[in-house]
Structure formats: C-alpha cells, structure tokens
Amino acid sequence: MDRHPMADAEAALGAELGVVRxxxxxxxxxxxxxxRAAVLTRLWRGLVHEPLPWVVRRDAAGGDRVxxxxxxxxxxxxxxxxxYSTAAQVEEVWFDERPYARPARLMAALAVPHSAAFAAELDHSAASLALSRAGRRTATASPVASWEWEQRIVDGHPFHPNCRARPGFSATDQLAYGPEHRQVVRLGLAPVDEAxxxxxxxxxxxxxxxxLVPVHPWQAAHVLKCPLGEVIEAHPLMSLRTLALPDGGPHVKTALSARLTSSVRDISVYSIETSAVVSDFMTEVAARTDGLLHVTRTLGAVTAGSPDLxxxxxxxPETYADTVSGERVVPVxxxxxTGLPRSPSWLADFTRLALTVCLRLLDLGVALEAHGQNLLVVLSPSGAPRRLVYRDLADIRxxxxxxxxxxxxAPAMTGRIITDDETTLRRKLFGALITGTLGATAGSTPVLGEALSTAVRDLPRSPDLDTLLEGPVPTKALTLMRLSPERPGDIWAQVPSPLR
Incomplete structure (x- = not known):
C-alpha cells in the first residue's frame, strides 16, 4: 500500500523547516x-489525455472511471x-491492483523510460507545493499593484504535474525567493566589461x-558562484526569475539556471539579440487592435555572452492602466x-475580449503564447474586462x-520565432489561450463551453476560428515532455473541444 509517511523530498524539506522555520x-x-493529491490530479490528467507511447488503449467505465x-x-x-477542470481532486489511482496516492510512487512503479527522474521531480513538486500552502498568508486587502496579485498564486501551473517543482531550491531558498511567500529579493549587480x-x-x-547586470541571488550562489556585491531590492513575480522594481518601476527578467516546471530559466543570447526588434515590431502590431491590447515594451537587454548571465x-504592466481612476491590472x-469568473456574463465578456484580440493578431501573422502568466487583463473599477496586456515576447511566433x-x-530577423507553418501558429496560440487561459479561468468544460458559445457569436468567421470551433484543441503534452528528454521542444496532445 502507498501509505509511507513521507517521501525523500518531503522529509528533506520537513527536516530543514524544523531548523529554519x-x-x-x-x-x-x-x-x-x-x-500530493493536487500533483496526482495533474499527473493523471496527463496520463489520460496525452499520446503516451506505452498506453495502447483507454476505456471509459460507467462514465466516471477510465x-x-x-x-x-x-x-x-x-x-x-x-x-479543463481546476477544481477536481484525484485522491487515488489504482495500478496493478494497488492504490497509489503518491504521484512519485505511481510514476516509479510504472517503470517506463525516464520515469525515475520524473518521479523525483514529482516528489519535489508535492513537497514544494505543501511548503507553499503552509506558508501562505491570509490576504487582508485587495492588491493594488499587479505583482501583489501574482503573489496570491500559491499552487503554480494549473495543469503541469511539476506545478511547484523547484529542484535545487532548499526550503530556505523557497521561503526567500518564492513569490507566494511575499519576500523582497535582493538582486546582485554584476559588473561586466564586455557585454x-x-x-x-x-x-x-x-x-x-x-x-551592471542584475543577478538573482540563487543564480549568484549556485551557478555563478560569486558574491552579490551591490544590490537592488525587487518583488518576485510568479515566474520566480522576473521581479518588479519598487514604486512602479520596470520589471527585470533575470537568468535562473534551474529547471522550473519544464524549462531551465536562463536567457538565450538569441533572445537578447532579437529583443529590441521583436519589441518594436509588437508595439506596432498591437496598435492595430484599436486599443484592446498593449505589450510591455522591452526597454533594454544585456548579456555577457552566456545564458547564465x-x-x-x-x-x-501598470503602464497601461489608469490606476488613478481605479483600473487594475491582474494576471490571468x-x-x-478575484471571484469574477464565477459570473457567467463576466466570463463571457473576458472570453470575447481574449478571443477577439488573439484571433485578430493571429490573422495578422502573430501567434501569442497567451497563457495565464504572459497575459494580463485591465479591469475597470467595477471589475469589467476592458483590455489586455501581454508581456514576455520571447516565445511568440x-x-x-x-x-x-x-x-x-516582417521583422528583420530569423530563428525560431519566424514560421509560416499553420499548425505551429495555431498550436502556439490555442494551446496557451484555450487551455492555459480560458480553460483554467473557467475551471471546467461545461463552464468554458458556455462562455465560448456566447463569445463566438460576435466574432467574424475565419479559418483560424473555424479550426477552433471544429476541434479538437491542441495542448502541450506536459507529462510526455518530461518523459522525453531526448526530444527538444514542445510535444502536443489533443483534448476535446468544449464546444462539442
């Protein structure tokens, strides 16, 4: 039986907490x-819906079992x-006539290629998520700045089994740098002669x-192995490596050579080289949305010739909200x-806004990776969705x-951002927008289906919209990607359309 008190990562974090907190x-x-149940829920979703090569058939049993x-x-x-559910909780999965409540133990028992390494990540994800929940504070007032909203997000990615995996981060590191713990982070300033x-x-x-290159303190200690030196203070955002400078200052994206969810969060030389071209281009394209979309412009970028520095x-994002009149900028x-998505009319309005903007840009030739971290919504004082703000242009197409x-x-550049492949463009947008933004906000297929049905009545028909309406919907195969380290880049699954 899967009843052992604590797994390795859980015990290690617990022992450290006994000393530091x-x-x-x-x-x-x-x-x-x-x-554990939250991570198991995300893992089971992947096992059921992703094209895993060692699963040959899936059978429904009575409508509520598979x-x-x-x-x-x-x-x-x-x-x-x-x-599309974010509320369901899977407490137990049966494998070879044994119940498993631990995602890491289930993955280890499956013994498929690369399952041992993934099991260790799942173990860490459950332990880190427990720490995030243990350290959460009761909100006493409505956030003002967008970074304050971000620090309310405790559980991380709504669908990734590694929703809180932070390998290489001790309990002390997580308490100091995790946005959900609401600490101020002291960034080092590394002097570089040739940058x-x-x-x-x-x-x-x-x-x-x-x-002077801003350096995350974890990066300084574990990768660069150098003292912080002169420092500046900043508020960590949900991506962990991006932070908001005080008093409405700019956001600074730092290199963080740790694997969080799926990716190592360093900054490629390519993304630095192309940053100004992409920013200027997207500012011009956003101007074609009649004020419904703004992009946070890249002010400056620097590299010492390494993704680690x-x-x-x-x-x-506050640049594009009238905070004096009471507008708020909230990450999706x-x-x-906020409680706003519980209103069917509000959710339909938000869905209509998001689809209108993103489909218009896709028709023009830009596929946004419009998931809940990159996309923000400007709310009126009464909470109505007025327009969108998009940030982090590194992964658009x-x-x-x-x-x-x-x-x-077209922007004067080459590389991975540039593509005319229709499938790639639609996957990039719909894989983030429908599942990661609208699905996670709605929280279930029926609620999402109702919002989409209402919203699409007002949208002009196009080949892109027809593809979405006909389904199925592309989504990243997050579990398969972690079990396929030999395959770089995204791997895709298909989930049923909420409209069918």
Whole structure:
C-alpha cells in the first residue's frame, strides 16, 4: 500500500523547516496530503489525455472511471478526467491492483523510460507545493499593484504535474525567493566589461564603462558562484526569475539556471539579440487592435555572452492602466482569486475580449503564447474586462506570409520565432489561450463551453476560428515532455473541444 509517511523530498524539506522555520513544520505536514493529491490530479490528467507511447488503449467505465491499458498488459484505473477542470481532486489511482496516492510512487512503479527522474521531480513538486500552502498568508486587502496579485498564486501551473517543482531550491531558498511567500529579493549587480547591450540600458545600471547586470541571488550562489556585491531590492513575480522594481518601476527578467516546471530559466543570447526588434515590431502590431491590447515594451537587454548571465528590463504592466481612476491590472492566472469568473456574463465578456484580440493578431501573422502568466487583463473599477496586456515576447511566433497579406513588414530577423507553418501558429496560440487561459479561468468544460458559445457569436468567421470551433484543441503534452528528454521542444496532445 502507498501509505509511507513521507517521501525523500518531503522529509528533506520537513527536516530543514524544523531548523529554519519550526513554526511551519506542522502546517507543512498538514498540507502534504492535499499537495500530493493536487500533483496526482495533474499527473493523471496527463496520463489520460496525452499520446503516451506505452498506453495502447483507454476505456471509459460507467462514465466516471477510465482504464488505461499498457503495452505490457498492465492496467491503470482512475476517475474520468475533465481536461479543463481546476477544481477536481484525484485522491487515488489504482495500478496493478494497488492504490497509489503518491504521484512519485505511481510514476516509479510504472517503470517506463525516464520515469525515475520524473518521479523525483514529482516528489519535489508535492513537497514544494505543501511548503507553499503552509506558508501562505491570509490576504487582508485587495492588491493594488499587479505583482501583489501574482503573489496570491500559491499552487503554480494549473495543469503541469511539476506545478511547484523547484529542484535545487532548499526550503530556505523557497521561503526567500518564492513569490507566494511575499519576500523582497535582493538582486546582485554584476559588473561586466564586455557585454552585448540592446536597447537603452539605464545609467543607474552602469559603473563607468562597465554594465551592471542584475543577478538573482540563487543564480549568484549556485551557478555563478560569486558574491552579490551591490544590490537592488525587487518583488518576485510568479515566474520566480522576473521581479518588479519598487514604486512602479520596470520589471527585470533575470537568468535562473534551474529547471522550473519544464524549462531551465536562463536567457538565450538569441533572445537578447532579437529583443529590441521583436519589441518594436509588437508595439506596432498591437496598435492595430484599436486599443484592446498593449505589450510591455522591452526597454533594454544585456548579456555577457552566456545564458547564465543576462537580463532584460521591460515596462511594468501598470503602464497601461489608469490606476488613478481605479483600473487594475491582474494576471490571468490570478483571476480565480478575484471571484469574477464565477459570473457567467463576466466570463463571457473576458472570453470575447481574449478571443477577439488573439484571433485578430493571429490573422495578422502573430501567434501569442497567451497563457495565464504572459497575459494580463485591465479591469475597470467595477471589475469589467476592458483590455489586455501581454508581456514576455520571447516565445511568440511570427508568420511573414500572413503579415504580407496585410501589407505589414516582417521583422528583420530569423530563428525560431519566424514560421509560416499553420499548425505551429495555431498550436502556439490555442494551446496557451484555450487551455492555459480560458480553460483554467473557467475551471471546467461545461463552464468554458458556455462562455465560448456566447463569445463566438460576435466574432467574424475565419479559418483560424473555424479550426477552433471544429476541434479538437491542441495542448502541450506536459507529462510526455518530461518523459522525453531526448526530444527538444514542445510535444502536443489533443483534448476535446468544449464546444462539442
């Protein structure tokens, strides 16, 4: 039976808490069962819906159960999974006639290629999630700045089994740097004699002829292995490596060479080299949305020639909200904390706004990766969704052929951002927007289906919209990607359309 008190990562974090924060030891222990179930829920969703090569058949049983038949004859049994649900909780999955409540132990028992390494990540994800929940504070007032909204997000990615995996981060590191713990982070300023600078790098980040590169303290200690030196204070955002400078200042994206969810969060030289071109291009394209979309412009970017030592400065999302009149800028991932999506009319209005903007840009030739972290919504004082703000342009896709049809010059660049492949463009947008933004905000297939049905009545028909309406919907195969380290880049699954 899967009943052992604590797994390795859980025990290690618990032991460290006993030294550095003994007041959190009991809340952490109490939070562990719920954290395991949250990670197991995300893992089971992936096992049920992703094209895993060792699953040969899936059978529904009575409408509320599903059986997975493995290539070697073994079977997995568990509850049916709504691919858009954020509320359902899977407490137990049966494998080879044994119940498993631990995602890491289930993955280890499956013994498929690369399952041991993934099991360790799942173990860490559950432990870290329990720590995040144990350290959460009761909100006493409505947030003002967008970074305050981000720090309300405790559980991380709504669908990724590694929703809180932070390998290499001790309990002390997580308590110091995790946005959900609401600490101020002291960024080091590393002087670099020979750096590639793109855009305008501010004078206060220079020392004579040298450029000062903001460095995350974890990066300084574990990768660069250097003291912080001169420091600046900043508020960590949900991506962990991006932070908001005080008093409405710009956001600074730092290199963080740790694997969080799926990716190592360093900053490629390519993204620095192309940052100004992409920012200027997207500012011009956003101007074609009649004020419904703004992008946070890249102010400056710098690299010392290594993805481990680089930084990007970009505008704060508050730049595009009239905060004096009471407008608020809320990351989509934090909308569930507002209670607004519980209103069907509000959700339909937000869905209509998001689809209108994103489909218009896709028709022009730009596919946004519009998930809950990159996309923010400007709310009126009464909470109505007025317009969108998009940040972090590193992973958009741009189609020169589509741009040419509208007489829009393509940006003067090459590389992974540029593609005319229709499937790639639609996957990039719909894989983030429908599941990661609208699905996670709605929280279930029926609610999402109703919002989409209402919203699409007002949208002009197009081949892109027809593709979405006909379904199925592309979504990243997050579990398969972690079990396929030999395959770089995204791997895709398909989930049923909420409209069918």
């Amino acid at each position: 003994p007041d959190l030891t009991l809340p952490y222990t109490i939070a562990l069962p719920g954290a 059986t997975l038949h493995l290539a070697d004859g073994r079977r997995l049994h568990g509850p049916a999974v709504d691919p 590639l600078v793109v855009g305008e790098w501010p004078q206060w980040l220079r020392d004579g002829g040298r450029v 680089a930084a990007v400065l970009r505008e704060s 991932a934090a909308l569930s904390t 741009v189609s020169p052929a589509r741009l040419a049809r509208h007489g829009v010059p």
